[in-house]
Amino acid sequence: MTGPASPSGTRSLIIERLLGDSGDAGQVIGAGRSMAERALPLVMKRLAEEIGAPVRVDLQAVEVSRVAEARSRSGESFAMTIVASSISSDAMTLVMDAPAVSVMVCALFGGDLDQPVAAIERDFSHVEIDVATLVFQQFADILNGTGRRSLDLKLPVPRAMAGLEARRRVLRDGPAVCIVFALSTPTDSGTVAITIPQRVLLARNAVEADAEDTSRWQAHFSEEVMRSAITLQATMPLTRLTLGQLAGLRVGDVLELGDMAQTQAQLAARDRTLFVCEFGKLGQNYTVRIKQPYDDAQDFMDGLLPG
Structure with missing residues (x-):
């Protein structure tokens, strides 16, 4: 039986086991990308038709990450919320950087999208936090899915936090997949980074695999039943x-x-x-x-x- 070559390796292994399972990087990225690609057209439709924000949404990146790094690409000013699920208190961490907040506020309140938007270099206002919460709700609702594919998130999402509260919020570390969407206008662009722990993603994939196995066995069983002989x-x-x-009938009687x-x-x-x-x-x-x-x-x- 082999093990880590050093005490630090042993410590890393123990921490990883305590904080959450990790899967094959290729499979994790593939699962995250499939989820993001299914959600992308729905997010674009939701923002354009139901909210009335004519912004472009693109899938920018899907990569293996850590939950503790959820804020790493967003600079000093950002909005963040953490959504729980039935199996995890931090099933989804959503972070929206300042440029994305500016883009959405401009789009929602009738700004000229062909003109550059002033960058936000201060604490977000209550209105800006409400806009970020609205955007987070749309992303979480769509990525949550339905039926067996659902992440079983506890929606609606909590109100977004920003400023010192968001920067000081302690994130439970562990392996994760990070999905980055870009929100853009002809002149500006920002990002919404969505971090999902691999333990949550792997549990979802296990449910899908069980569903496929059940369907396959039902088909096999049905086929075997159809082959059975009856009289x-x-x-x-x-x-x-x-x-x-x-x-009055007796032996020998004939019935017509x-x-x-x-x-x-x-x-x-x-x-x-x-x-x-x-x-x-x-x-x-x-x-x-x-x-x-x-x-x-x-x-x-x-x-x-x-x-």
Whole structure:
């Protein structure tokens, strides 16, 4: 059995196990990119049609990162919120830099998008924080997904924090994937960086894999069931007798078939009637030709009519 070559390696391994699992970098980036590419057109539509902000949204990067580095690309001024899920208190960390906040405020409040927007070099106002929260809500809602693919985020997102509060907020470290979207106008561009711990992403992928396995086994089981052999029974109605007539039957008595008996045969399997059939003969062999599916309701109604 092999292990880390140094005490520092052992410490890193223990911390990694405590803070969260990590997966193969290629698979993590692939899962993050698939999530981002599915979300991109929906985010663009949501911002343009429902919010009324005519900004361009592009997928800028998808990379393996650390949760503690979620703020590393945003400079001194940024807005941030942390969204919990059913399995993690920090399932998604969203960070919006100052240029992106400027772009969205300008777009939402009717600014001239063909003119450069003044950079924000101060603490964000309440309105700017509300705009950042609105944008975070759209991204989180779309990236959350639905059904088995859902991250199961606890929405709506908490109100964004900024300034000293955002810079001092302690982030629980661990391996993560960082998805960076660019929000831009013809003259300005900013970023929204979304950091998702790999433990959350891996749990989501495990659910998807389980769903695929379940679907595959259901298909396999259904195929095997369809191959199973059952015994078919064809019965033909004879006639209607009273209880007295039935009690009077003796060995050797001959019963006459009704006029419609041959065309009212029933095909059944395991005590369940399936089809109404017609008896016939082909060469030396007797045959049953299926006429129509058996209808329980119709048979009940027919049974109410006098014989």
